[in-house]
Amino acid sequence: MSTSDLSARETMEFDVVIVGAGPAGLAAAIRLKQLAPERSVVVVEKGSEVGAHILSGAVVDPIALDQLLPDWRNDPSHPLQQPVKGDRFYWLTGRRAVRLPNMLMPPLMSNHGNFIVSLGDVCRWLAQKAEGLGVELYPGFAAVEVLYGSQGEVLGVATGDMGIAKDGKAKSSFTRGIELRAKYTLLAEGARGSLTKMLLEKFDLQRDREPSKFGIGIKELWEVQPGKHRAGLIQHTFGWPLDNRTGGGSFLYHWGNNLVSVGFVVHLNYHNPWISPFQELQRFKTHPLVRGTLAGGKRIGYGARAITEGGWQSVPKLIFPGGALIGCAAGFMNVPRIKGSHNAMLSGIMAAEKVAEALATGRANDELTGYESDWRTSAIGRDLRKVRNVKPLWSKFGTIVGAALGGLDMWTNTLGFSLFGTLSHGKPDNATLEPASRFKPIQYPKPDGQLTFDRLGSVFLSGANHEGDQPVHLHVADEQEQKRLEHDVFGGPSTRYCPAGVYEWVGEADTFKFVINAQNCVHCKTCDIKDPGGNITWTAPEGGGGPNYPNM
Ligand SMILES: Cc1cc2nc3c(=O)[nH]c(=O)nc-3n(C[C@H](O)[C@H](O)[C@H](O)COP(=O)(O)OP(=O)(O)OC[C@H]3O[C@@H](n4cnc5c(N)ncnc54)[C@H](O)[C@@H]3O)c2cc1C
Ligand code: SF4
Numbered sequence: 001m002s003t004s005d006l007s008a009r010e011t012m013e014f015d016v017v018i019v020g021a022g023p024a025g026l027a028a029a030i031r032l033k034q035l036a037p038e039r040s041v042v043v044v045e046k047g048s049e050v051g052a053h054i055l056s057g058a059v060v061d062p063i064a065l066d067q068l069l070p071d072w073r074n075d076p077s078h079p080l081q082q083p084v085k086g087d088r089f090y091w092l093t094g095r096r097a098v099r100l101p102n103m104l105m106p107p108l109m110s111n112h113g114n115f116i117v118s119l120g121d122v123c124r125w126l127a128q129k130a131e132g133l134g135v136e137l138y139p140g141f142a143a144v145e146v147l148y149g150s151q152g153e154v155l156g157v158a159t160g161d162m163g164i165a166k167d168g169k170a171k172s173s174f175t176r177g178i179e180l181r182a183k184y185t186l187l188a189e190g191a192r193g194s195l196t197k198m199l200l201e202k203f204d205l206q207r208d209r210e211p212s213k214f215g216i217g218i219k220e221l222w223e224v225q226p227g228k229h230r231a232g233l234i235q236h237t238f239g240w241p242l243d244n245r246t247g248g249g250s251f252l253y254h255w256g257n258n259l260v261s262v263g264f265v266v267h268l269n270y271h272n273p274w275i276s277p278f279q280e281l282q283r284f285k286t287h288p289l290v291r292g293t294l295a296g297g298k299r300i301g302y303g304a305r306a307i308t309e310g311g312w313q314s315v316p317k318l319i320f321p322g323g324a325l326i327g328c329a330a331g332f333m334n335v336p337r338i339k340g341s342h343n344a345m346l347s348g349i350m351a352a353e354k355v356a357e358a359l360a361t362g363r364a365n366d367e368l369t370g371y372e373s374d375w376r377t378s379a380i381g382r383d384l385r386k387v388r389n390v391k392p393l394w395s396k397f398g399t400i401v402g403a404a405l406g407g408l409d410m411w412t413n414t415l416g417f418s419l420f421g422t423l424s425h426g427k428p429d430n431a432t433l434e435p436a437s438r439f440k441p442i443q444y445p446k447p448d449g450q451l452t453f454d455r456l457g458s459v460f461l462s463g464a465n466h467e468g469d470q471p472v473h474l475h476v477a478d479e480q481e482q483k484r485l486e487h488d489v490f491g492g493p494s495t496r497y498c499p500a501g502v503y504e505w506v507g508e509a510d511t512f513k514f515v516i517n518a519q520n521c522v523h524c525k526t527c528d529i530k531d532p533g534g535n536i537t538w539t540a541p542e543g544g545g546g547p548n549y550p551n552m
Pocket of ligand 1 (some may be wrong): 141143
């Protein structure tokens with residue numbers, strides 16, 4: 001059967017459709033049902049189960065959970081079992097680690113009262129709460145299309161057709177997607193959502209705002225020797241192995257049963273196309289500060305995810321007729337705190353309250369104006385405003401001066417003023433690369449298979465899996481342009497920034513081509529952000545495909 005003569009899609013009607021079962025989507029679903037139990041709420045999730053695509057640090061500030069489920073501490077099943085007990089910040093050189101006194105840190109950077117968790121586990125637990133309240137949860141379904149009404153208002157989303165072969169023909173397993181129609185649609189897709197990107201463009205939501213900014217976070221989960229585990233210790237570093245022009249840093253959290261989450265974030269406005277964020281994490285683990293903790297342990301998890309970094313200046317207009325953006329789809333991440341899950345949940349709660357209010361007065365498919373007008377004076381706005389200059393200062397002045405000025409600015413903002421006003425971020429991340437010829441290729445050390453690893457072995461640990469016979473979900477708009485710009489000018493950075501080794505330039509002369517190993521994709525969205533020509537678009541593959549993170 002050809003997909004051109006497809007039957008009509010089945011339609012299901014709800015009061016509210018939520019795309020994405022991360023902290024933002026689940027908090028919104030729970031709040032809606034708390035306020036209006038009679039309303040129908042559905043959440044679609046592209047991962048094979050809730051949590052399968054969630055990757056975070058994560059040290060969680062419980063401010064939002066205290067609002068959403070005030071009694072959560074008395075629930076014996078809650079997964080926030082590891083309070084933060086020690087908080088260390090280091091500046092790294094190749095051999096040395098200089099500890100910064102905690103008293104130098106502005107109070108907003110303190111992690112006292114926070115918890116070290118697997119955010120995937122937190123989402124699984126929240127999903128149980130949501131289902132207990134009557135929310136319908138559909139994991140394994142990717143939303144691929146926004147449905148519009150005659151006035152251009154959003155009427156819901158459609159999930160993708162399943163069972164389409166690589167050549168575009170329907171297979172015997174073919175199942176048509178479903179239209180999920182609703183009075184309000186909340187987009188909770190996380191950083192660089194694919195439908196969110198369409199809505200940003202359709203409704204020009206980024207107008208008069210700074211461009212969206214991102215980083216890529218690469219994480220490993222280790223089981224360490226019991227004698228090396230320091231339950232509740234969290235450690236952040238900046239500096240080595242990145243050069244002064246490249247922003248980023250590491251996190252290392254001790255939690256669970258001898259578990260250590262170790263990860264590295266590279267700001268995606270980096271200039272040198274030879275940089276490999278994956279290799280920077282591998283190098284980082286060889287530093288004397290870290291090596292000893294991991295030596296003799298076992299790596300049990302791997303994954304990667306983009307992180308939003310634009311903050312206050314870059315948050316787009318949040319509303320459009322028929323719905324709103326919540327969580328990291330809107331970019332509520334606090335960069336210096338490396339925290340976004342609290343704001344993701346707070347925004348889900350806030351949007352849900354505005355939706356419940358609107359539904360109670362019989363409204364539908366219009367703009368939730370209160371959400372847009374209120375967020376900047378809410379706890380989310382207060383959290384983001386104080387740190388608004390940290391990333392621009394870092395980008396402008398490099399790590400040493402930029403981080404110092406960022407620290408000063410956070411202090412003055414704590415006292416209620418800034419010497420800098422509100423700085424701009426400059427170019428979008430895909431415009432910051434410089435031609436490859438201006439740099440020497442970076443020779444990264446070979447993996448030792450004990451502490452450092454190669455990319456393909458790492459992807460295996462992510463559990464990434466896609467149905468092989470389906471159209472490639474990574475679209476290259478113009479192959480010739482890809483060669484001319486991405487390869488010839490920038491030396492093929494996709495072969496290095498992709499944490500899953502999806503992209504390769506192979507062959508010679510006439511046979512030279514761009515190969516896309518789409519089955520390895522861990523849905524981090526970096527290619528959609530960093531491709532210098534903006535030529536690569538990430539689209540959702542068949543639902544259920546992608547990584548299968550057990551507890552990231
Ligand atoms: C390496 C790293 C470290 C971090 N560390 C911390 C930390 O220590 N503390 C902290 O608070 N925050 C941290 N963050 C940020 C935090 O993870 C995010 O702020 C938070 O996850 C955002 O929640 P969200 O619900 O908006 O999006 P996400 O958590 O990204 O969830 C989005 C969900 O939507 C699903 N989805 C997306 N598109 C579709 C679609 N079209 N159809 C169906 N489903 C879809 C995804 O599969 C996913 O399950 C970190 C992030 C990274 C990457
Ligand atoms: S193909 Fe793109 S989205 Fe997938 S893992 Fe690579 S960079 Fe990330």
